[in-house]
Amino acid sequence: MTQASVSADIIHRIQSFRDKFGDAHLYFAYHAAFPIALTPDLLYCLWANFQQDIQGDNLNIPWIAVADLLLSPLCHEVGHELYEMELETRNVLLEQLNSNPRFNQHNHQRIKTLAHFLLAYIKPQLKSGKNSVRTIAQAQRWTALAYIDPEAAARDLALQLTQLSLAQKTEWVRMSKLAETLAAxxxxxxxxxxxxxxxxxxxxxxxxxxxxxSKFDQLPTHHNRLLVAGVTLPIPEFEESVWTINTVKVPPPSLHPLEFERAELIQQPRFMGSGSQWLINRGRGQAEVFYEQLGENTVLEMVQIPGGEFHMGSPKKEGNYREQPQHLVNVAPFLLSRFPVTQAQWGAIARTDKVMIDLPPAPSHFPGENLPVEGVTWFEAIEFCERLQLQTGRPYRLPSEAEWEYACRAGTATPFHFGETISPKVATYDSTEKYRFGPKGKSSKQTTEVGFHQAANGFGLEDLHGNVWEWCADHWYENYIDAPVDGTPRTTNSRASHRVIRGGSWLDSPNVCRSGYRYGVPPENRILTIGFRVALSLNNTKIN
Structure with missing residues (x-):
């Protein structure tokens, strides 16, 4: 049967359903087409929750529509109280849903409301003790995510594929069939x-x-690898009459000792008891670092951060509700760039092959090779990480918000890793304002070169307070209620969600530059105060 005849048959079947039962039943079928697996319970929940169109007008769907739909030619029983629609039927119904002004106008799309509904419905099923229930729930989750956060859906699918071997043929066919339902x-x-x-x-x-x-030849690969939403998928090769997957062997990075200068602000009484002054107590520290070569004269320094526990957030006397409640977080060891990404490093990667989006070669408002790059969106920071991953074979990424704060504090519990206050001698910020009883200075006019102040924290990281805000992987939540306690990023189910930035900038007051201060901005923001640094999980990276 040709595609044209299939489509004609499907359209006739849908029209017959409408002729027999009326528009209200058809509207219900539109909604029922969204999940890829149907049960009577799910359909009754859809019936109860979607009795109005997007203007609030009643659809007048009778309860008997559930049984009428399941017993109609639009659905097929595939298990005990388990039904599905053919892919073509589902696609036509969803197209009609999207083209109907009762369900899609301006920024109000019923299909996205259905996605959020389905995510909430299957949440308990993802924790079911039955593998079959979890498998269906996971497929439903990918279906919903594909419409509201396609990057998350693609990443989850790609991660699932990395667990499969070439010998698991049935599973490859199943995953391919599932992807067809998410194709649009x-x-x-x-x-x-x-x-x-x-x-x-x-x-x-x-x-x-x-x-x-033929399909593999169409792929935009690098070293026979395909990068999908930060996940590397190896391309099979035909060698000596056998298909094999040859993993690209990346030499493990060699760690080298890093000597650095720490800085701590100490309040000391003045001579003859006339008040006090803030002094910088400098000392030597040591960490381990590996050097990632990005170009002939461009190197990325990645510092090893030991794992551990810390209290994330600020006490009530210091921060606001966005930094509370304080909670204990366990962070696994990882690697973090010593400085924010510089313009030289940005330029080296921006010239490499595109993964998803183009990168501006020189986005910064303040030019300078050793100045931090700024004026980049969250999506561009992600693209930078993915290009870096393609070039090096290592899964670079943005740090989670918890990793960022843990690395910034470096074992301290004070507002700054320098201590109780901050000084323009150790950071770049608007020092016309002082923090508590700390020193004042002049307003900063722009960013400064990374490492300019030579004032590292206990882990050997610099420029965490001020200079540029730094993008994190997390989506924005107003507080820490129900936040993860394992150091992983916290995300929503929306691509449009604001993203977390940390650290403050050259333009900000000292209060904003505290270790615990957090803020959320739209991911497409491109302003001259936001940059980023990159992270690398140790469990995915072999170290010499």
């Missing part, structure tokens, strides 16, 4: 390479080797 939103979000990769793996699993080779 993933393609719209420019994740077509993931779909092509799965088509190739499906052909390979079915023994269609020429078709598989």
């Amino acid at each position: 939103p993933l393609r719209e979000a420019e994740f077509k390479p993931l779909l092509t990769y799965l088509e190739g793996m499906r052909d390979l699993a079915r023994g269609h080797e020429q078709g598989a080779a």
Whole structure:
């Protein structure tokens, strides 16, 4: 049967359903087409929750519509109280949902409301003791995420694929079929390479080797690897009459000792008891670092951060509600760049092959190779990490908010890693204001070169207070209620969610530059106060 005849048959089937039961039943079918697996309970929940259109007008869907739909030719029983629609039927119904002004106008899209509903519905099922229930719930989750956060859906799918071997042919076919149901939103979000990769793996699993080779040839690969939302997928190769996956061997980074100068602010009485003054107590520290070569004269310094526990957030006497409640977080060992990414480092990576989006070669308002890059969006920072991953074979990423604060504090519990206050002699910020009883200075006019103050914390990191804000991986939440306690990023189910920035900038008051201060801004913000630094998980990186 040709695609045209299939479409005609499907349209006729849908029209017959409408002719028999009326518009209200058809509207219910639109909503029921969103989940990829249907149960009577799920359909009754849909019926109860979607009795109005986006203007609030009643749809007048009768309860019997649940049974009428399940018993109609639009649905097929595939298990005990488990039903599904054919892919073509589902796609046509969703297209009609999206094109109907009762369900899609301006920024109000019913399909996104359905996605959030489905995520809430399957949440307890993801923790079920039955593997079959968890498997279906996970597929439903990817379906919902594809419409509201396609990057998260693509990343989760890619991570699942990294667990499969070539021998698991049935699972490759199942994952390919699942991806077909998500094709429209993933393609719209420019994740077509993931779909092509799965088509190739499906052909390979079915023994269609020429078709598989043709699909793999279409992929934008680097060293025979495909990068999808920060996850590296190896491309199978045909060698000596056998398909194999050759993992690219990346030489483990060699750690070197790093000597650095620490700085601590100490209040000392003046001579003859006339008040007090703040002095900088400087001392030597040592850490371990590896050097990632980005170009002929450009190096990225990655400092090893030991794992440990710390109290994240600020006490009530110091911070506001956004920094509370304080909670104990356990952070695994990781690596973090010693300084914010510089303009030289940015330029070296911006010239490399594109993964998802173009990178401006020189986005900064204040030019200077050793100045921190600024004026970059969160999405551009992610693209930088993914290009860096392609170049090095190491999974670079943005740090989580918890990792950032843990690394900034470096074992301290004071407002700054320098101590109880901050000074323009150790950081770049608006020092016309003072913090508590600390010193004052002049207002900063711009960023300063990274490492200019030679005032590292106990881990050997610099420029954490002021200079530029730093993007974190987390989506923005107003407080720490129900925040993760394992150091992982906290995310929402929306691509448009604000993202966390930390550290303050050259333009900000000292209060904003505290270790615990946090703020959220739109991910597409491109302003001259925001930069970033990069992280690397130790459990994915072998160290010499």
